[in-house]
Amino acid sequence: MINSNGRRRVVVTGQGVxxxxxxxxxRFWAALKNGECGIRQAQSFSTEDLYITIAGEVPDxxxxxxxxxxxxxxxxxxxxxxxxxxxxAVAQSKLELPLKDSxxxxxxxxxxSGVGGLTTLEFSYKMLFKENxxxxxxxxxxxxxxxxxSAHVSIEYGIKGPTFGLVSACATATxxxxxxxxxxxxGLVDFxxxxxxxxxxxxGATRAWQAMRVLSPDGxxxxxxxxxxxxxxxxxxxxxxxxxxxxxxxxxxxxxxxxGYGMTADAADMVNPSIDGASMAMxxxxxxxxxxASDIDYVNAHGTATTVNDVNETxxxxxVFGNAANKLSISSTKSMHGHCLGAGGxxxxxxxxxxxxxxxxxxxxxxxxxxxECDLDYTPNVGRKREVNYAMSNSFAFGGLNAVLVFxxxxx
Amino acid sequence: MDDxxxxxxxxxxxxxxxxxxxxxxxxxxxxxxxxxxxxAVIVFDIEDTFGIEIPYNANEEVEAFATVGSVxxxxxxxxxxxxxxxxxx
Numbered sequence: 001m002i003n004s005n006g007r008r009r010v011v012v013t014g015q016g017v018x019x020x021x022x023x024x025x026x027r028f029w030a031a032l033k034n035g036e037c038g039i040r041q042a043q044s045f046s047t048e049d050l051y052i053t054i055a056g057e058v059p060d061x062x063x064x065x066x067x068x069x070x071x072x073x074x075x076x077x078x079x080x081x082x083x084x085x086x087x088x089a090v091a092q093s094k095l096e097l098p099l100k101d102s103x104x105x106x107x108x109x110x111x112x113s114g115v116g117g118l119t120t121l122e123f124s125y126k127m128l129f130k131e132n133x134x135x136x137x138x139x140x141x142x143x144x145x146x147x148x149x150s151a152h153v154s155i156e157y158g159i160k161g162p163t164f165g166l167v168s169a170c171a172t173a174t175x176x177x178x179x180x181x182x183x184x185x186x187g188l189v190d191f192x193x194x195x196x197x198x199x200x201x202x203x204g205a206t207r208a209w210q211a212m213r214v215l216s217p218d219g220x221x222x223x224x225x226x227x228x229x230x231x232x233x234x235x236x237x238x239x240x241x242x243x244x245x246x247x248x249x250x251x252x253x254x255x256x257x258x259x260g261y262g263m264t265a266d267a268a269d270m271v272n273p274s275i276d277g278a279s280m281a282m283x284x285x286x287x288x289x290x291x292x293a294s295d296i297d298y299v300n301a302h303g304t305a306t307t308v309n310d311v312n313e314t315x316x317x318x319x320v321f322g323n324a325a326n327k328l329s330i331s332s333t334k335s336m337h338g339h340c341l342g343a344g345g346x347x348x349x350x351x352x353x354x355x356x357x358x359x360x361x362x363x364x365x366x367x368x369x370x371x372x373e374c375d376l377d378y379t380p381n382v383g384r385k386r387e388v389n390y391a392m393s394n395s396f397a398f399g400g401l402n403a404v405l406v407f408x409x410x411x412x
Numbered sequence: 413m414d415d416x417x418x419x420x421x422x423x424x425x426x427x428x429x430x431x432x433x434x435x436x437x438x439x440x441x442x443x444x445x446x447x448x449x450x451x452a453v454i455v456f457d458i459e460d461t462f463g464i465e466i467p468y469n470a471n472e473e474v475e476a477f478a479t480v481g482s483v484x485x486x487x488x489x490x491x492x493x494x495x496x497x498x499x500x501x
Contacts, residue, residue, distance in 0.1 A: 051467070213452050213470040229471045271449050307471040308448075 009411060010184045013252040014095075014240030015350045016088030018081040018197075019337045020056030020233050023066075024088060028347075029354045032336055032362040033383055039219060039231050039338050045202045052215045055201050056233025056338025072152050075143055076117035077199035081236035081343070082149035083156065086111070086193050090157060093240040093252055095191075097157065104160040108183055108192030109150050111238070112166035112176040114342030116146030118200045149197050161189045167342075169397035170302070171263075172196040173237055174345030174405055178261035180241050181405075190243045195346030197236035206232070214271075214306055220339065221366035222303035222332035223310050223374040230304040233338025237346020239353075244411060254410040256353045259390070260289025266400025272308050273396050278316035281402035282392065286320070289406045291390060294324035296406070298361050298391040300352045301378075303332020304339055309396065314374045329386055331379040335365035345395040345403065352391040352407050361386050413437075416462075416491070417484045423457045424480065437481035444480075458483075464490045 017024065020038030021031035031038070038056045047053040063073055063080045072083045090097075099107065120143040127133040142148055147165035154163040162183060166176045173196035180194035209215050209232060216229030247254055262284030266277035286293060301313055318325050333351045334340075340347050355361055360383060367380035393405045413421075417437065425431045429445045446454065448470055455466050464487070 051465075211452065211456055212449075213455070213468055216469070216471070227471065228469055269447070269449075272447070 008185050008187060009244035010181050010241050010258045011244045011247050011410065012239050012255045012258060012353055012407070013242045013247050014089035014091070014093030015255065015353060016085035016238045017236065017347055017350050018058055018061065018084050019235040019340070019347055020058055021337050022059065023061060023084065025350060025354070028350070032333060032351060033360060035336070035363050035365055035381065035383060037336055037365055038233070042201065045206070050203070050206055050210065052206055052210055052217055054217065054219065054231055056231060056340070057201060058235055069156055072156070074139055075148060075152055076120045078113050078117060078197045079149040079152050081199055081234070082111050082197035082238065083152055085195065085197070085236040085238040086153045086156070089193060089238045089240040093242070095240070099158045103190070104158050106161055106190045107159045108161045108180050108189045108194070109154040109159040109163040110166055110176045110180045110192060110194045111150040111153055112168070112172040112196040112342055113146045113149060114167065114169050114172055114198050115200045116165070117144035117148065118205055119202045120144045122202050122204045153193055157193070159193065168401045168403070169399065170339070170341055170344055171395040171397035171401045171403040172342035172345065173349065174393065174395040174403035175263065177239055177241070177346065177349055177405060178263060178403055181258050181261055184241055184243050190246050192241050193238060194241055195236065195238035196342045198341040198343040199234045200341060201232060201234050216305065219366060220305045220335055222301065222305040222335050222364050223314070223371060223378045224367050225369040225371045227305040227307065227310060227371070230306055230339045233340045235337070235340045235343050235347055237343050237348070237350050239346070239349060256356050256407045256409065257411055258405065259408045260285040260291065260406035262288060262404045264402045266402070268400050270399050273312045274400060275312055275316045275319060277400050277402045278313060278394070278396050279319040281404045282316065282320045282394065285392065285404040285406045289408070291406065293321040294327070296390045296392050297329060297386065297388040298352070298355050299328060299330040300348045300391065300393040301330050301332045302394045302396045303334050303364065305332070305334065310371065311373045313394065313396065314376055317376060325376055328377065329361040329379055329384065330376055331362055331364040333362050336362070345393065348393050349405055352393040352405070355388045355391050356407055356409055359385060359387050361388065416488055419461055420458060420484050420487060421480065423454055423461065426457070427454050435480060437479065437484065439480050440478060441480065441483070458487060462487060462491055464494050466490060
């Protein structure tokens with residue numbers, strides 16, 4: 001079915017997450033299967049004078065539990081989330097450390113973030129402008145910049161190949177994973193840590209989001225008639241990607257194969273998505289994978305529960321899948337973990353890989369009354385056992401930035 | 413036309429595709445060719461000018477904003493509510 005044309009194959013040998021449903025893939029996946037919801041009344045920041053008071057916050061995160069390095073313990077939370085998720089992925093992959101000299105320059109670390117250390121910035125500005133402090137803490141700049149997560153993780157594991165942060169709003173993690181995939185495929189590197197982290201839940205950011213008028217004060221109900229906006233969340237999603245023969249030779253666990261990647265831009269509007277951009281990204285990912293639409297079993301939708309995304313995504317899926325859309329299982333796990341912004345695509349990629357390994361499609365919560373304009377099978381309320389060989393994960397970001405990944409079973 | 417209506421029409425004009433177009437109280441908002449983000453900017457300008465908060469969700473159908481006149485009426489009633497409750501913006 002897959003014609004790899006002699007091209008190098010890329011597999012997933014490890015995963016790690018930090019999410020509003022908990023830290024660690026086992027906890028996260030159990031919560032997805034149980035239909036738990038990580039969206040609650042916000043507690044990590046003041047909700048004084050806000051009319052949006054709910055968010056998907058990471059519960060009980062203790063950086064000291066998984067992070068050993070002093071510099072990561074002093075970093076912004078987004079870097080800590082990345083470090084923690086990377087640690088889980090690396091441990092699962094059984095990567096032998098320290099890396100040999102022959103390996104270190106042939107490995108990559110691409111960890112993006114939508115806004116980086118925004119919470120550090122908010123705190124620092126408060127100190128400077130409100131409290132008239134004479135100086136900011138010396139680590140402020142390093143904590144704030146978006147590249148620090150990738151830098152910290154590269155230092156942690158001795159990765160000396162391509163290492164930087166990537167930015168594309170809600171498509172950040174998907175683009176980061178896709179880029180690393182292409183680097184391995186094209187022979188630039190042999191393995192890499194890829195994904196993104198976001199920790200932007202704070203008072204100022206919520207005020208800024210409120211002004212855009214796209215948040216819901218009630219909850220995140222994708223594809224539902226009652227949907228009225230999205231809910232902000234945070235976390236990190238990281239994959240260890242590796243060239244297949246190398247992974248096989250060293251006996252690494254192989255969770256899935258990354259078979260296709262598509263990226264497009266709408267070139268249309270800063271907020272309203274277009275069907276063309278979304279459908280092209282999915283089509284390009286399928287073509288890249290050498291698959292037809294009917295090969296896909298499960299689509300982890302972008303599904304932000306805004307009025308515009310959900311109907312646009314439905315139409316785009318119908319355009320790409322045609323009649324095959326009727327046999328597709330689709331769901332938006334954002335209904336459970338919230339909109340993790342830059343990190344979302346990474347967390348959702350992990351859900352897609354798990355769906356293949358476990359032959360289970362997580363539900364879309366809150367789908368009591370389907371919007372007649374979103375009339376595909378969005379797996380309402382209860383997850384389902386289903387054979388999943390190929391899973392697609394969609395990310396459609398502000399500005400019309402689209403990225404789609406397709407995962408398949410471990411090579412036979 | 414009163415002061416509130418004048419100010420609102422000024423704000424609308426600033427954010428329209430074609431600012432030279434005539435704006436009357438009876439005009440439906442759709443005639444002004446305002447897109448969703450522009451609407452958020454307009455709401456922000458109005459809030460800032462009058463020191464009020466306008467509850468508005470871009471995901472919901474808002475009949476209250478059908479015409480320019482209905483926007484003026486809504487703003488006036490929020491101004492009155494805000495004054496009555498003594499709440500600062």
